[in-house]
Amino acid sequence: MMSKKLVCFMFSLVFAVVFAATGIYAGTEVADVFKMETKEYATRTKGLVEFTHKKHVEDYGIKCGDCHHDDKGKALDLKAGDNVQRCVECHKETEKAPKGEKLKKNEKIAKYHKEALHANCIDCHKDFNKEKGYKGKDPKAAPQSCASCHPKK
Ligand code: HEC
Ligand code: HEC
Ligand code: HEC
Ligand code: HEC
Structure with missing residues (x-):
């Protein structure tokens, strides 16, 4: 006993x-699924993108560090439940680039939130579609076109 x-x-x-x-x-x-609505944008021209965070990790097998990195841009080794910073804390600019501003691609990404998100999301989708041989409007393709991510407002 x-x-x-x-x-x-x-x-x-x-x-x-x-x-x-x-x-x-x-x-x-x-959240498993959420709308990307970074509140720092003063004005918005596009519909809100729905992001399947959990699916990207669990079904598409993408590592946390492919999207979340430190203040040097080095991939973070995370596990579920760990804290992360929001992208806009470092990729701060949410205003449009002033006319005539000349920046290299990596400088644009470092500065502008939109450029950072597009480089992260769209570049991976392009690589994925190329690797799988998905063309144009293939329903299995990862979204590359503006309208396939941003619904009509
Ligand atoms: C395909 C890209 C991608 C992958 C993979 C990914 N995340 Fe994220 N995660 C994001 C994006 C984008 C956001 C929204 C960030 C923002 O609002 O600036 C986010 C948000 C978060 C948040 C909420 C942050 C907040 O303050 O609102 C946490 C926590 C988080 N992710 C943890 C993880 C962990 C842990 C993993 C791995 C198990 C992971 N993420 C995998 C892209 C990703
Ligand atoms: C703690 C600061 C910080 C946070 C938070 C952050 N970044 Fe970055 N990011 C950087 C730095 C620094 C670089 C490197 C810039 C360079 O090489 O000139 C970078 C580079 C990048 C690049 C280009 C290199 C690459 O990895 O492809 C992309 C795309 C990117 N970030 C997207 C994101 C996204 C999406 C988020 C949110 C999920 C995010 N960043 C959150 C600081 C940050
Ligand atoms: C490292 C690769 C990678 C990154 C980064 C990534 N994705 Fe994806 N995403 C995929 C793959 C792979 C698929 C499609 C898988 C399939 O159809 O089998 C996908 C599918 C999608 C889809 C359509 C299916 C669904 O789950 O809703 C949307 C929308 C999407 N991604 C949005 C985003 C957004 C927004 C970001 C950036 C915050 C992002 N993705 C970042 C790899 C990535
Ligand atoms: C893979 C999904 C994806 C694709 C494809 C995509 N975007 Fe985005 N876009 C995003 C995400 C995520 C954000 C960040 C939104 C936020 O955090 O509030 C964004 C932000 C923006 C913003 C800034 C916010 C606003 O509404 O003014 C503009 C402008 C924009 N995108 C235009 C475009 C255009 C034009 C195209 C086609 C050339 C495009 N996007 C393709 C995911 C995508």
Whole structure:
């Protein structure tokens, strides 16, 4: 027979573990699917893109670090529940580029939020479609055209 004391101790242990686990999750939860609506944009010209975060990780097998990196651009080694910074915290500019601004591609990406997101999302989709041989409007293709990501407003 287990002593009452031992049973009591085991119960509190279970509760402690459960609370610790949910505690870790609380601040860092990410929805399975969400609309990309970076609130820093003062004006918007396009419809909101729906992003299947969970599918990208679980079904498409993409590593966290292919999208989330540190302040040097180095891929982060993350696991579910870890905290990340929002893209706009580093790729800060949400205004349109002024006329005549001349930047190299990597400079544009570093500066403009839209350029960073497009480079991340669209470049991977292009590579994927090329590798699979998907052309144009193939329903299995990952979205590359403006309208296939941004619904009509
Ligand atoms: C295909 C790209 C991609 C992959 C893979 C990916 N994420 Fe994300 N994740 C994003 C984007 C984009 C956002 C939205 C960021 C923003 O709003 O600036 C995001 C948001 C998040 C957020 C919420 C951030 C917040 O403050 O709102 C967390 C937490 C997160 N991701 C963790 C992870 C972890 C952990 C993994 C791996 C298991 C992962 N992500 C894999 C692209 C990705
Ligand atoms: C902590 C700051 C920081 C955050 C947060 C951040 N980036 Fe970056 N990102 C950088 C830096 C620094 C570089 C490197 C710039 C260079 O090489 O000139 C970079 C480079 C990139 C590049 C070009 C290189 C590559 O990896 O293809 C893309 C695309 C990119 N970021 C997209 C994103 C996306 C999407 C998010 C959000 C999911 C994000 N970044 C969040 C700092 C950040
Ligand atoms: C490293 C590769 C990679 C990155 C980065 C990536 N995707 Fe994808 N995405 C895929 C693949 C692969 C598919 C299609 C898989 C298939 O159809 O079998 C896909 C499919 C999609 C689809 C259509 C199917 C669905 O799940 O809704 C949308 C929309 C999409 N991605 C949006 C985005 C957005 C927005 C971003 C950037 C925040 C992004 N993706 C970043 C690889 C990527
Ligand atoms: C793979 C999906 C994808 C494709 C394809 C795509 N975009 Fe985007 N675009 C995004 C994401 C994600 C954002 C960031 C939105 C946010 O975080 O609020 C964005 C932001 C923008 C913004 C800034 C916000 C706004 O509404 O003014 C513009 C402009 C834009 N995209 C135009 C385009 C154009 C033009 C094309 C075609 C050449 C295109 N996009 C193709 C995913 C995509």
